[in-house]
Amino acid sequence: MGGAEQLSGGDVAIVGCGPVGALLANLLGQAGLSVDVYDREAGIHALPRAVHFDGEVMRIFQSAGLAEDIATISRTSAKGMHFIDAAGRTLMIRRGIEGPGPQGWAGNWYFHQPSLEEILRAGLSRFPNVRLHLGHEVRSVDELAARYVVGCDGARSLVRRTIGSRPHDLGLHQPWLVVDLLCDPRSPRVQALPEYTVQFCDPARPMTIVNVGGRRRRWEIMLMPGDEPEHLIEPDLFWPMMARWLTPQDAVVERSAVYTFHSLVQEGWRKGRLLLAGDACHQTPPFLGQGMCAGMRDAANLAWKLAAVVEGSAPEALLDSYESERRPHAAAFIELAVKLGAVIQATDPALVAERDRRFAQGPETFDFPQPQLGPGFRMEAPPPVGTIFPQPRLADGRLMDDVIGQRFAIVGEPSLLASERPDAVHLPGVGSDWLAARGIRAALLRPDRYIFAVA
């Protein structure tokens, strides 16, 4: 934005309309806040990055009223992710989930990031109180007169620099080539590609292969010493690396780009009226498909808190619980992604031999972590307090969150829920098996469905 003009005197200005800024704007728009969103680009970022999100993120899209639209552009798969060595031996499996999982949705979704961002942006047009300003670069947060400014401005965040956050480096920084292909479905080689995600742990050339959906397949290829990033994006150089699976007769290249994968968590997500969300405050290597997911969880955690503070129903100090809750949660995923990166990216013969010994007895299986939120706005109690409550279907067939909306809720034994409280939705008997299995009689859920307290 040029000049010293002051813009946006609304409740919240969001800098950056990537997936995280767009989702946050939808959630705040739904809460009735006056929101201005700025993005320096006129269109959606053309280079696709994320290809996977999980069931919890689909549940957040549901709360924004966008799950059905997003389901139409996404593919589900229960096949998980397989770590396979050069000899074809399976080392590890990240399990998939058959059918609707605990979140009320399939556990794994594969998609084309620009298509997802289109739906998130289109969703904003539902709210006259949300204004999207494209082609507007924010050069200084002083230009924004809004009560709160949220930097969803990605890895090189201006808002983060203004806050002066301190980076904690988790040690993984590695360039990879990313190639998106549009495959010919008639090709036998395409038909033979596995449905699950492959982490090909070949010390000669580690790779990731993802079935993105439709004709689209993603290859991620680690750069090796001597590779020149500017040359490696040439099809003549990368096709031979993929020859074990496909040839140029099987697919056309949609695009190729080199990214450096990072593992970082920032300390300092809030300073006064300035806040951060998404890649602006953490970067996750993509080996778990969880970087954007962490940003979506930030948006869900922050949206109801901002709404409560702006409406005056909570003190401003509630916003300090945002970083203390979210930072350790995001870090748990990043730490696991770094550990998986060490398995996939191993090229040193001694490390590869050690890895092979570790998996000699057969594959290890694992699931996505489900960490407890850090200390913040929750009772100091062990899990399941501070973890997300599952989303069952009610007796009338509706999903639980559709009934709750953006409010607190109490679930549990009908006798305990006898006296109505006007500030929380009462759902007697909902989730009773889950509660009983944990010896819990009732639970208080926050608007982001994390458990605040149990009886």
Ligand SMILES: Cc1cc2nc3c(=O)[nH]c(=O)nc-3n(C[C@H](O)[C@H](O)[C@H](O)COP(=O)(O)OP(=O)(O)OC[C@H]3O[C@@H](n4cnc5c(N)ncnc54)[C@H](O)[C@@H]3O)c2cc1C
């Ligand atoms: C190869 C690769 C694969 C990945 N795979 C996955 C995956 O499968 N699953 C997953 O969950 N995550 C994945 N990720 C991570 C995911 O892509 C990012 O976490 C996600 O895009 C971050 O979203 P964001 O909105 O925080 O930031 P961004 O997407 O970077 O958006 C930031 C926006 O801010 C705008 N902006 C920046 N500065 C300004 C300014 N000063 N003024 C105005 N606008 C500004 C930019 O134009 C941009 O639109 C992957 C990443 C890579 C590189």
